[in-house]
Amino acid sequence: MARVVVNVALKPEILDPQGRAVQGAFGRLGLTGVTDVRQGKQFVLTVDGEVTPAKLEEIKHIAETLLSNPVIEDFTVEVQA
Amino acid sequence: MSSRIGVVTFPGSLDDKDAARAVTLAGAEAVPLWHADATLHGVDAVVLPGGFSYGDYLRCGAIARFAPVMEPLINAAREGMPVLGICNGFQILCESHLLPGALTRNDHLHFICRDQRLEITNTTSAWTKNFDMNQEIVVPLKNGEGGYVADERTLDQLEAEGRVIARYLELNPNGSRRDIAGICNEAGNVVGLMPHPEHAVEALTGPTVDGLGFFTSVLKSLVENGKVLA
Numbered sequence: 130m131a132r133v134v135v136n137v138a139l140k141p142e143i144l145d146p147q148g149r150a151v152q153g154a155f156g157r158l159g160l161t162g163v164t165d166v167r168q169g170k171q172f173v174l175t176v177d178g179e180v181t182p183a184k185l186e187e188i189k190h191i192a193e194t195l196l197s198n199p200v201i202e203d204f205t206v207e208v209q210a
Numbered sequence: 211m212s213s214r215i216g217v218v219t220f221p222g223s224l225d226d227k228d229a230a231r232a233v234t235l236a237g238a239e240a241v242p243l244w245h246a247d248a249t250l251h252g253v254d255a256v257v258l259p260g261g262f263s264y265g266d267y268l269r270c271g272a273i274a275r276f277a278p279v280m281e282p283l284i285n286a287a288r289e290g291m292p293v294l295g296i297c298n299g300f301q302i303l304c305e306s307h308l309l310p311g312a313l314t315r316n317d318h319l320h321f322i323c324r325d326q327r328l329e330i331t332n333t334t335s336a337w338t339k340n341f342d343m344n345q346e347i348v349v350p351l352k353n354g355e356g357g358y359v360a361d362e363r364t365l366d367q368l369e370a371e372g373r374v375i376a377r378y379l380e381l382n383p384n385g386s387r388r389d390i391a392g393i394c395n396e397a398g399n400v401v402g403l404m405p406h407p408e409h410a411v412e413a414l415t416g417p418t419v420d421g422l423g424f425f426t427s428v429l430k431s432l433v434e435n436g437k438v439l440a
Binding site for chain 2: 139143144146147150195196198200201
């Protein structure tokens with residue numbers, strides 16, 4: 130069994146009001162010096178057997194078509210042993 | 211023979227009944243379509259209604275975009291069949307890449323529900339041809355993720371080609387770029403609109419009956435295109 134982690138985040142130029150709201154709470158909890166917060170999503174895929182290059186390509190396709198919207202989001206795909 | 215206009219129900223759709231009612235009041239036959247349908251049952255046009263398809267999980271409209279009914283719908287839309295996506299339907303059309311851009315969370319983070327003034331800025335699309343240019347209308351608006359975004363080049367192109375079909379007046383309720391409330395595709399048959407014209411079709415329940423214009427527009431369009439006899 131292997132794990133593939135897909136991280137999805139809004140592109141830097143897209144406003145992230147949720148991240149900004151989270152950042153607003155930092156000050157109330159006493160944390161200072163944080164200049165920006167961006168909120169994203171993480172998908173942890175458990176894969177039966179080995180993650181072959183072909184399987185990884187399929188997962189990247191899903192990351193690009195379903196898990197992220199390339200108009201507003203970037204994604205990364207990471208295989209964990 | 212009256213026009214047959216399909217209204218798709220996804221799990222979590224809310225405004226399918228109101229959309230069907232608006233279609234009926236405009237003088238067409240409303241045909242219920244189910245998300246799992248593999249065909250469009252021969253309808254002349256389709257409305258994708260508002261709501262929270264699949265609970266808005268993942269992204270608004272992202273899962274509905276892969277529902278079985280979307281495959282024949284996307285093909286038919288590319289061939290010129292009129293499609294109107296309202297609110298969640300607009301989000302689904304963007305996720306399907308039938309319309310450019312995307313809808314993101316309101317810049318102020320609050321769900322908003324109000325009667326909204328709009329300016330109609332396109333009178334050639336299949337769903338707006340019964341309006342006058344620069345006509346002001348008032349219809350309800352209710353969304354949490356209604357901020358229209360696209361890159362500057364796409365926004366410039368939409369404006370240059372007259373594809374912004376409606377803009378917000380008075381105030382921009384959700385942070386949409388360039389006050390955009392609705393857009394159409396290049397051919398003008400596919401329209402996405404964040405406010406809800408289907409809630410403004412009767413004096414008893416709506417702020418106005420301005421919303422009817424979208425539904426009477428498509429009937430006119432179908433007659434003009436020879437799809438339906440007048």
